[in-house]
Amino acid sequence: MERKEIVNLIKEKSRYLYITRDQVILEEQISLLKETEKDIIEMKEKYISERNEEQANLWLSLECMVKVLINGLMMFVLLKKGDPDNAWNSLIDAQNNAHWSIIACEFDREFQQAYLNHFDQLEKWLFPPQTFVSPSMRVELSECSVCKKNMLDCDHIRGQCYMGQICTEVVTKIKQFNHLAMVSNPADKKCRNTHVGNTNPPKQNLMTLKNEE
Amino acid sequence: MELIKTEGYPNIRLKAEKLGFSVPNSVWILPKGFEQLKDTSAILYDADYDTVIKILRSNNIPYSLLDANTSFSKLQNNSFEILSLPLLVFTYEFLKENPEIIIQTIKVLADLLRRQSKPYTKENSPNVNLTIIKEEKPSSFKKYVYNGPESSFEKFLEYMKSVDENGKKRDS
Numbered sequence: 046m047e048r049k050e051i052v053n054l055i056k057e058k059s060r061y062l063y064i065t066r067d068q069v070i071l072e073e074q075i076s077l078l079k080e081t082e083k084d085i086i087e088m089k090e091k092y093i094s095e096r097n098e099e100q101a102n103l104w105l106s107l108e109c110m111v112k113v114l115i116n117g118l119m120m121f122v123l124l125k126k127g128d129p130d131n132a133w134n135s136l137i138d139a140q141n142n143a144h145w146s147i148i149a150c151e152f153d154r155e156f157q158q159a160y161l162n163h164f165d166q167l168e169k170w171l172f173p174p175q176t177f178v179s180p181s182m183r184v185e186l187s188e189c190s191v192c193k194k195n196m197l198d199c200d201h202i203r204g205q206c207y208m209g210q211i212c213t214e215v216v217t218k219i220k221q222f223n224h225l226a227m228v229s230n231p232a233d234k235k236c237r238n239t240h241v242g243n244t245n246p247p248k249q250n251l252m253t254l255k256n257e258e
Numbered sequence: 259m260e261l262i263k264t265e266g267y268p269n270i271r272l273k274a275e276k277l278g279f280s281v282p283n284s285v286w287i288l289p290k291g292f293e294q295l296k297d298t299s300a301i302l303y304d305a306d307y308d309t310v311i312k313i314l315r316s317n318n319i320p321y322s323l324l325d326a327n328t329s330f331s332k333l334q335n336n337s338f339e340i341l342s343l344p345l346l347v348f349t350y351e352f353l354k355e356n357p358e359i360i361i362q363t364i365k366v367l368a369d370l371l372r373r374q375s376k377p378y379t380k381e382n383s384p385n386v387n388l389t390i391i392k393e394e395k396p397s398s399f400k401k402y403v404y405n406g407p408e409s410s411f412e413k414f415l416e417y418m419k420s421v422d423e424n425g426k427k428r429d430s
Contacts, residue, residue, distance in 0.1 A: 147377040161377060181335045183302060197308045197329075200316055204374050220331050230385075 046084055051107045052153065054081060055114060062117050062163070064171075068125045071118045078118070082111045093209045101209030102150045106157075109146035113139045113160050117167075124171070129252040130239060133172060137234045140164045149206040173252065176238040177231035186218035261406035262417050267391050267399035268293055270347060274324075283355070284320035285363060286347035287311065289330075290389070303332040305342040309370070317366045319359065340374055340384035340408060343367070350393040360392065361422060364415050375408040383407035388414070394425070 061074050089104035116139035123132035143161040151157065187196045190213040196203075201212040231237075240248040240257070247256035270293070271281050277298055287310060289295075289303045301324060314321045323330065335342060348360055367388065375384055390402045402421070404414035 144377040151376070158377075158379070179335060181333060183331045184305075184334045185329075185331045197311065200312055202309055202312060202370070202373075203306075216334070223333065226335070 046088055048103065048107065048152065051081070051085065051111070052156070055110050056156075058114050062114070062121070064121050064124065066121065068122055071122050071125075075115055075118050075122070078111055078115045082108060082115065085111060089209050096208070098208045099150075102206050103152055105206065105209045105211075106146045106150035106152055109142040109149060110157065110160070112142040113146065113164070116142065117164065120167075129172070130250070133175075133237075133252065134235055136164060136168060136172070140168070140234070145211055148204065148211060149209075175234070175251075177228050177234060178236045178238065179226045179228045179231050179233075180236070181223040181226060182216075182219045183221040183223055184216050184218070185220040187214045187216045190215055261404060261410055262414055263401075263403045263405070265401050267401040269397050270391060270393075270399055271397065279324050281349055282322035283349070283352050284322045285314060285352075285359065286349065287321055287323050288345040288347055288391075289324075290345050292345060301330055303330050304344045305332055305334045307332060307344040309341060310344060310346075310367070313366050313370050314363070317362070319363055319366070340386060341371065343386075343388050345389050345391060347391040348393065350396050353393070357422075360390065360418055361415070364390075364418055368411055368415055371408050371411055378408070380407075380409045383409035386411055390418070 058074060058078065061071060085104055085108045089101055089108060092100035092104060116135045120132045120135035120139065123129070123135060140161065143157065143164060147154070147157050147161070188194060189196055189199045189201050191201045191207050191210060192199045196214055201207055203212055203214050205212050227238075238251060240250055242248040247258055249255070250257050270288075273293060273295070274281055277295065287303075287307055289301055289307075295301065303323075307323075311321060311323075333342075346363065353359065371386055378384055384407070386404065386406065386408050388404045392400050392402065394400050402414075402418065404411065406413075
């Protein structure tokens with residue numbers, strides 16, 4: 046499997062990223078892309094075992110791009126099924142993967158950026174504006190996802206790519222919850238107000254405006 | 259929007275000594291709001307102080323926290339800036355021995371910010387907030403704040419270079 050082959054496949058599959066496409070066809074495409082994803086992960090792992098960081102990062106980037114497509118297609122399927130809350134989660138997963146793809150390796154910046162822009166636009170056109178929330182906490186201990194050491198003790202930088210994986214911070218001890226803020230630029234767009242009201246009278250779903258028990 | 263602001267700053271040595279800390283001969287990494295700190299139990303570092311430590315360490319820039327033997331908590335806000343940076347203090351003595359250290363530090367931070375902002379375009383460039391405290395003369399402190407998009411952060415570097423140049427001209 047070659048990089049060019051994957052890029053062409055991603056380009057070809059982008060024609061399914063429209064809400065008018067048939068649900069069954071979208072689901073078939075998701076299954077096919079999941080097979081491609083497995084092959085890409087295999088390639089990435091081969092390069093990781095060979096300690097070839099450049100190639101490992103490139104194949105992580107390609108893996109993220111395939112995940113962009115899978116999540117994008119899934120978003121349309123879920124919208125068709127009348128599940129906009131989970132469709133939103135798929136949209137955010139698509140956006141995040143487009144972001145990580147660029148972080149991992151800029152193999153074709155214009156092409157990767159186009160996907161990021163595409164899903165940013167879909168957010169604006171397909172979904173109502175959201176009220177995001179952001180938790181604030183006093184963190185006492187956290188570890189690096191790459192080497193599992195205390196975050197202060199290693200040299201890995203959060204958000205950067207190392208040997209086929211993005212470094213993240215895993216919080217292991219929260220000393221105190223500080224506050225919950227409403228924000229316009231959250232770190233995690235899945236943290237949002239989903240409902241208003243309580244159970245009596247029924248709460249209202251802010252995506253559908255339907256009252257739910 | 260004004261990207262760069264400068265103003266006087268209280269004598270941070272007095273504050274540190276009052277709280278039982280001594281001023282190090284290195285880049286001093288302090289929690290934001292240090293000047294308002296009432297007691298040491300409230301010390302809370304900004305979320306990315308550990309990233310700043312790693313960057314300084316990998317570039318052989320000497321640094322110190324408030325106390326080398328204490329492990330501090332940090333405030334994790336899952337929003338706001340791309341990096342939540344701590345307060346960086348440069349003392350007079352340290353600057354005398356290392357006249358290029360402020361520029362060197364800002365350069366490595368600019369490089370980090372550039373890498374972290376790769377997926378963003380100039381139009382949606384994430385926000386950066388960095389405060390530097392410089393002891394210009396013994397016990398006379400000045401605050402330099404950059405608050406704006408990452409895409410314009412180079413302006414802060416240029417501004418601090420001009421501050422340095424003007425200082426050198428005055429001294430000579």
